[in-house]
Amino acid sequence: xxxxxxxxxxxxxxxxxxxxxxxxxxxxxxxxxxxxxxxxxxxxxxxxxxxxxxxxxxxxxxxxxxxxxxxxxxxxxxxxxxxxxxxxxxxxxxxxxxxxxxxxxxxxxxxxxx
Ligand code: 5GP
Ligand code: ZN
Numbered sequence: 001x002x003x004x005x006x007x008x009x010x011x012x013x014x015x016x017x018x019x020x021x022x023x024x025x026x027x028x029x030x031x032x033x034x035x036x037x038x039x040x041x042x043x044x045x046x047x048x049x050x051x052x053x054x055x056x057x058x059x060x061x062x063x064x065x066x067x068x069x070x071x072x073x074x075x076x077x078x079x080x081x082x083x084x085x086x087x088x089x090x091x092x093x094x095x096x097x098x099x100x101x102x103x104x105x106x107x108x109x110x111x112x113x114x
Contacts, residue, residue: 007098011045025058026065031102037112038077038105042066047098051088054099066101079105 003009010017010029017029020040031039042065044058054062070082085102087094107113 005047005098006096007041007043007100008047011043021065021069023061023065025061028065028069028103034114035102035104036106036114038073038079038103039114040069040073040103042069042101042103044099049097050094050099051086058099062099062101066103070103073103073105077105078107080108081106 002014003012006015009015011027019027019029021028021042025045026042027045028040028042031041042062044054044062046055046058048054048058051059066084070084073079073082083102083104083106085104086100105112
């Protein structure tokens with residue numbers, strides 16, 4: 001395997017993803033197993049394992065991008081609320097060890113939850 005890390009493979013374009021946003025430091029794409037309509041992930045392009053390891057600069061960039069994307073998601077998907085979620089460590093349900101923020105739109109209409 002070319003990439004040790006799944007999300008590094010996605011950033012490199014070697015593993016397909018549905019991209020919603022990209023700039024110099026940050027990449028955002030749809031979650032393959034969404035918890036609700038519009039569930040997406042925001043990641044730093046530079047690999048770091050988790051919240052405890054990520055550089056402050058990357059964390060700031062990813063968080064700012066997540067806020068912008070959350071605003072767009074509310075507008076585009078008509079979401080009524082948003083969960084911003086990070087799992088840090090296997091015991092906190094982290095399954096992919098490249099830092100990511102989940103942006104999970106929430107709806108009054110519960111049929112939009114998966
Ligand atoms: P975690 O459990 O680490 O907080 O979240 C990992 C997320 O990555 C999960 O929501 C899972 O559905 C998503 N995921 C895992 N593999 C892939 C993949 O290959 N492509 C995409 N787009 N999402 C993935
Ligand atoms: Zn990585």
